[in-house]
Structure formats: C-alpha cells, structure tokens
Amino acid sequence: MADVLQLTVVPPPLPKSWSPQPPPAKSLSPLVDRKLIAAGPAYLAHVRRAVHNLSFEEHDKHVEEERKRLQELNGDGVGEDDLGVGEEEESPELSLLDPKEWKKQDHYAVLGLSRLRYRATPAQIKVAHRKKVLKHHPDKKAGVAGDSNDDAFFKCIQKAMDVLTNPEKRRQFDSVDPHYESLEEDVPTATEISKAKDPNRAFFEQFSPVFEREARFSRVQPVPLLGEYSDTKAQVEGFYDFWYNFDSWRSFEYLDKEVNEGSDNRDDKRYTEKKNKTERARRKKEDTARLRGIVDLALSVDPRIKRIKQEEKEARDAKKKGKSSSGPSKAELEEQKKRAEEEAKQKEEADKLAKADAKKAKAAAANAAKKARRAARDQEAPAS
Incomplete structure (x- = not known):
C-alpha cells in the first residue's frame, strides 16, 4: 500500500494595505442548490x-x-461507422448517364446502394451521398483530363439524393425499381419443379425468393412467407389466404409522361393527365393479375397440399376403422333400423294378402257346399 504524506498548508499573512471590500449596493441573490450531472468520456x-x-x-x-x-x-481510419454502406465498385455505364434522363437511371446504383436498395435507411442514404459527393464533386475534378462528364454524374448523384430522401418519390421509384423489374420474369414453372431431382426442395428454394421480393409491396406487415414443408394446415391456409387478398401499395406514377416543356396549353395538360391515369390503372391491373398467377402456380405445385390431403385421408380411414372395430356406427344402426322396418312392412302386407286369400277360399268352399246340398234336395224330390 502506498504511503500517504500529509503536508500542512500555511497561508501567507495579509499585506498591511489590505482592507475588506465594502458591501455591494445591491443585495446578493439567494444561494441556489444545483445538481451537477456527471458527463464526459471519462465518466x-x-x-x-x-x-x-x-x-x-x-x-x-x-x-x-x-x-x-x-x-x-470505413477503410480510411476516420473512426466513424458508415452504417454498413461500404464501398461499391462503380460500373463504367454510370459515368455516361445523362442527368436529363434521370427517370431512366438506377438511383440506388448511383449512390452505391445496389446491395441494400429498398432496405436502405435514411441514415445510410445520407452516408452514401456524402461519400459520392466527396469523390465526384466538380471542384475536386477541376482541371483533371478525362473527367469532362463528371459534372453530369454529380447532377445524377444530386437527383438520386433528391428522390431517395423524399418518402413519396422514393416509394414511386421503389414501385418500378429496374433491378427487381428484371427479376419479375424469373418465376419457376410447374415443369421445372416437377422435373427437379428433389421437387419438394426445389419448390421452396425457387419460390421463396419470389415471395420475398413481392412482400415489400404489402401494406400489411409482417408478411407471411413461404414457410417449410412441415407447416400445419392452418399455416398453409393462412399463407394462401393472405396472398390471395394481398393489399399492395405499389403504384406507377413514376412512369407518367411529362407535359411538354414550355407548353401552357390546358388541353394538353388534361390530355396528358388523363392518359397517365389510364396507364397507371392498366399497369396496376396487370401487376395484380401477375401476382395472382404466381400464387395460383405456387398453390398448384405446393407439396404441402398433397401431404395435407394424404394425412386427412389416413385420418379418415383410421377413424372409420376404429369405429368398425368398436361396434356399428350410428349410420349403420340407422340403416339396420330402416331395413327392419321395411321387412316388417313387407311381412304385414303379405299377411294381409294371405288372410284375404283364405277368406276368399272359405267363401268359395261354403258356396260349393251350399250348391251341393241344393242339388241333393232337387234329386230327392221326384223320388218321393
């Protein structure tokens, strides 16, 4: 343990010229207790x-x-987390983009967010924009040969930032994201699933990404995804019920045609707006039909449907077998009762017919006897 040395501090004497200060003209404010909050890196x-x-x-x-x-x-030792944005290699096509054709550009690719896309947070978009600005600002390229189009690309960067930081514009762009539009046709066919080496595994491996892509358009979250082969009947029915009633926010305003520049003609604007509205409705209808076709196809080749039907059939057979071994069922008892009633009715009708026949035979015999007696009397009368 360290030794503690105590030193006595003796203040110096006051100078002879010292005198106490006169009291202030104004009264002092009252003392106030203040709570000090510990802060700082050390704390x-x-x-x-x-x-x-x-x-x-x-x-x-x-x-x-x-x-x-x-x-x-970061790769630069700055000591600031880039939120997982990272560095994305720029393709040569990006430098050839025309800022006037901004609707045709991939805004995520321009900002280096091709990997994140619709999953990119606002903070990540800001980080990506800052990186691109530091790299492509015109002031940094001034006087450098071979960078004549960098000003144009910088305008594309600014336009991408403008679109992706505006929630409404970003939603419109996400609805027609060119990356996912190129994948919409990548849907497996029934033949591909049935001819696969393992159809069950092929179904889940090929259809799962399809439903994951489409799930981003749902107004209702979370979205039930494809699941597993061992899912229960309730889970499978819930999945298809959700997707057959899918509520999509996808819209197609981003593809609207712009009114001709410099045109103040009201009729031109009305015509263009009417045409855009018609095109949006047509695209929405086609997209709904496309998604319904995917769900129909998945349902037709889903191995869980066949498994569930087989399990239900086996359960019915087992139940039927169990009832037959324990005694006649209610339906069988009713059938036996009905059969007995029919037999009793038939017997009763036969007895009635037999009684009627016996009565007729008795009456016929009586008539015959009566006729015989009458004939005998007639023969005896002349002899007397």
Missing part, C-alpha cells in the same frame, strides 16, 4: 467498467477492438 468509461465489471486493461482492450472494427468498415 462514460467509468460507467462501462462498472456495468460490465471490467478492469482498466479489459476496457482498453474493448476500446481498441472497436476502433479497429470502425477502421475496417
């Missing part, structure tokens, strides 16, 4: 050590690991 480091029960050496080790992680993310 935060102390809290981390206390909460996680770390020694100074362990804390320093964690700080160094975090610094290295941030340096690897």
Whole structure:
C-alpha cells in the first residue's frame, strides 16, 4: 500500500494595505442548490467498467477492438461507422448517364446502394451521398483530363439524393425499381419443379425468393412467407389466404409522361393527365393479375397440399376403422333400423294378402257346399 504524506498548508499573512471590500449596493441573490450531472468520456468509461465489471486493461482492450472494427468498415481510419454502406465498385455505364434522363437511371446504383436498395435507411442514404459527393464533386475534378462528364454524374448523384430522401418519390421509384423489374420474369414453372431431382426442395428454394421480393409491396406487415414443408394446415391456409387478398401499395406514377416543356396549353395538360391515369390503372391491373398467377402456380405445385390431403385421408380411414372395430356406427344402426322396418312392412302386407286369400277360399268352399246340398234336395224330390 502506498504511503500517504500529509503536508500542512500555511497561508501567507495579509499585506498591511489590505482592507475588506465594502458591501455591494445591491443585495446578493439567494444561494441556489444545483445538481451537477456527471458527463464526459471519462465518466462514460467509468460507467462501462462498472456495468460490465471490467478492469482498466479489459476496457482498453474493448476500446481498441472497436476502433479497429470502425477502421475496417470505413477503410480510411476516420473512426466513424458508415452504417454498413461500404464501398461499391462503380460500373463504367454510370459515368455516361445523362442527368436529363434521370427517370431512366438506377438511383440506388448511383449512390452505391445496389446491395441494400429498398432496405436502405435514411441514415445510410445520407452516408452514401456524402461519400459520392466527396469523390465526384466538380471542384475536386477541376482541371483533371478525362473527367469532362463528371459534372453530369454529380447532377445524377444530386437527383438520386433528391428522390431517395423524399418518402413519396422514393416509394414511386421503389414501385418500378429496374433491378427487381428484371427479376419479375424469373418465376419457376410447374415443369421445372416437377422435373427437379428433389421437387419438394426445389419448390421452396425457387419460390421463396419470389415471395420475398413481392412482400415489400404489402401494406400489411409482417408478411407471411413461404414457410417449410412441415407447416400445419392452418399455416398453409393462412399463407394462401393472405396472398390471395394481398393489399399492395405499389403504384406507377413514376412512369407518367411529362407535359411538354414550355407548353401552357390546358388541353394538353388534361390530355396528358388523363392518359397517365389510364396507364397507371392498366399497369396496376396487370401487376395484380401477375401476382395472382404466381400464387395460383405456387398453390398448384405446393407439396404441402398433397401431404395435407394424404394425412386427412389416413385420418379418415383410421377413424372409420376404429369405429368398425368398436361396434356399428350410428349410420349403420340407422340403416339396420330402416331395413327392419321395411321387412316388417313387407311381412304385414303379405299377411294381409294371405288372410284375404283364405277368406276368399272359405267363401268359395261354403258356396260349393251350399250348391251341393241344393242339388241333393232337387234329386230327392221326384223320388218321393
């Protein structure tokens, strides 16, 4: 333990010319108790050590690991997390973009967000924009040979930022994102699934990405995805019920034709607006039919449907077999009762017919006897 040395501090004597200050003309304000809040890097480091029960050496080790992680993310050693945006290689086609044709450009690719796309957060969009501005600002390219079109690309960057930071414009662009439009036709066919080496596995591997892409348009979240082969009947029915009643926010305003520049003709504007409205409705109808076709196709080749039907059939057979072994069922008892009633009715009718026949035979015999007696009397009369 370290030795503690106490030093006595003796203040110097007051000078002879010292005199106390006169009281102020105004009264002093009353004392106020103020609460000091601990803050600062040192205090935060102390809290981390206390909460996680770390020694100074362990804390320093964690700080160094975090610094290295941030340096690897940024690649420049700045020490600021780029939120996972990273660095994306720019294709040569990007430098040839025409800012006047901004509706044809892929805004995510322009900002280097091709990997994230609709999943990119506003903070990530800002980080990506800052990186592109630092790299392609016209002031940085001034006087550099071979960069005559960099000003145009910088305008494309600014337009991409304008679209993706506006929620309404971004939703319109996400509805017609060229990256996903190129994948919309990539839907497996029934033949591809049935002829696969493992049809069950092929179904889930090929249809899962399709439904994941379409799920981004749902107004209702979360969206039930394809699931697994072992899903219950309720889960499968819930999945198809959701997708057959899919509520999509997808719209097609982004593809509207613009009114001719410099045209103040009211009729031209009305005609263009009417045509755009008709085209949006047509595209919406076609998109709904396209999604319905995907769901119909998935339902027709879903191996879970066949499995569920087989399980239900086996359950019915087992139930029927169990009832037959334990005794006649209610339906069988009713059938036996009905059969007995019919037999009793038939027997009763036969008895009635037999009685009627016996009565007729008795009457016939009586008549015959009567006739015989009468004939005998007639023969005896002359002889007397």
